Amino acid sequence: MKTMHVVSVSGGKDSTATLLLALERVPRDRVRPIFCDTGNEHTAVYEHLDYLEQALGVTITRLRVNFSEQIAAKRMFIARDQRTRREYDTKPVFDAEGNPVPKRDGRGNVITRRVKRGAVYAMEPVQKTVKVGGGRRVRWTNKAKRRALAVLFPTGNPFLDLCLWKGRFPSRTRQFCTEHLKRDMAVSFQLELIDAGHRVVSWQGVRRDESPNRRAAKKIERIGPALWAFRPLVEWNAADVFSYADRSIRPNPLYLAGCDRVGCMPCVNVSKGELQTISQRWPEHIERIAEWERLVGLARKRGAATFLPAPGETRTAADRGNIWQRVEWSRTTRGGRQFDLLADLVEPTACASSYGLCA
Ligand code: SF4
Structure with missing residues (x-):
């Protein structure tokens, strides 16, 4: 029975450092890097994964969940709802x-x-x-049924299909995206290895100083039969991670562009500052979310959906989508009442890394 080392790679600094540690400490043929593709990623993430594969001589297995069956079942439910x-x-x-x-x-x-x-x-x-x-x-009205059934088809994008199936976007309190798009994919990959007769160590780039709910993270933990979690970075901080990974690998360009973390673009936990950065540098991602809000809204019984907490009825929300209302708010100071006149003066192509990578 071989021990296989599965490393979840997101394209961010922590998972990259974790992958480097795994490649240093265990035989290469036992290391299985995986990337759970949410479909809500910046193109720089895919490019960085290609770069990592080339620079490290590894293959990163891309995992994408398919919600076709769930959407077909939901269509049936809506059509039959009495x-x-x-x-x-x-x-x-x-x-x-x-x-x-x-x-x-x-x-x-x-x-x-x-x-x-x-x-x-x-x-x-x-x-x-x-x-x-x-x-x-x-029950769904006939009008709502017609409206929803006209758009409720799998798109092939995991994040959008998940929201079409659930009839809503995930939120801070109902963060089902992590579970369906990342955790379940990683676990089923690991279970396949266990079913093939291997022991599995799941390497996770978790740091205790990241958030209060990670403060108690254990370095090593048995999480199931033939399955262990190993978190080699629990005692590290962000600077340790950058200085370690920086020895051989260049950082994801999103850090240089001002992102605090690499993940969905945007994440449902996006901060005010991050939303402002995204809207200034990559407005096409905000346009995409506005289109997703329209589609998920059409597929809902009530006919509207918001990616971030509902901003209420405003001209901007009505004309361009709810996300644009949040973008307007992100450009304000003093509790959202005054516009930050300096916000638009940040040159969108200049480095704005909050980790001081270009110091
Ligand atoms: S990065 Fe954010 S939006 Fe994406 S899966 Fe994780 S919690 Fe959800």
Whole structure:
């Protein structure tokens, strides 16, 4: 039984350093670099992967998920939808003193739920609610069915097809893109190796200083039968990673252009500054997202979709797409109320790396 070392490569600095470490430490024929292609990538990422293959003499396996079956099943569901149920808006109930009224079950017992308060769990009563208004019918109207079925076809782009299938874009609180476009693809690749009789070590370019939820990341962890996670960079910081990878490999040009990280263009977690950079340097990606908003909106029951949290009804949103409203906001200062008059003076071709790569 051989041990195979699967390295998830995104084209970013951490995964590149992880791949370099793997190539240094284990025999080359045991290293399997993979790239989970979301279809929402900058062309510089694909070019950088080609460069890495050439510079390191490796083949990076590209994995792209196909949602044709899910979209076909959704078309069938919409076409056949005959549900009669209605859904209602609700409002919380308070007593005469303004205290919340608890919800009770059929026997009069207060219904409770488990909540996390800091580091401890506690049980708290669920507040009673009442329906407001006449509600909406749950089933798709014939008009909405015609509108959705006219556009609901697989496009071959994993990110767009995922959103067409789900009828919405992922968000910070419902980040299903990572699971469907990256994690599941990587796991099925690893399981195929295990099924072929190998042990698998999954090399992951995770650093503890990246975010609070990575602070407890373990360096090595058994995550299943014949499957381990190995995170060689957990104790490194961004500067360590650049100085290590910089010895032999040039960085992804997106860092030189001002991106903090390499991933979707844009990511649903995009910061205000990153959105401003993207709109100035690569407006074609914003145009693409505006077109995706139109398509996903047509494929939804309610007829509209936003890539980033809904900006509300504005002239810009109506004329050019919701994403452009967020772009306008990204060019403001002071809580989104004043336009940043210097923002457009940043020369779009100059280096703006937040890691000081061109110092
Ligand atoms: S979280 Fe961001 S980078 Fe990751 S798949 Fe979703 S949109 Fe892409």
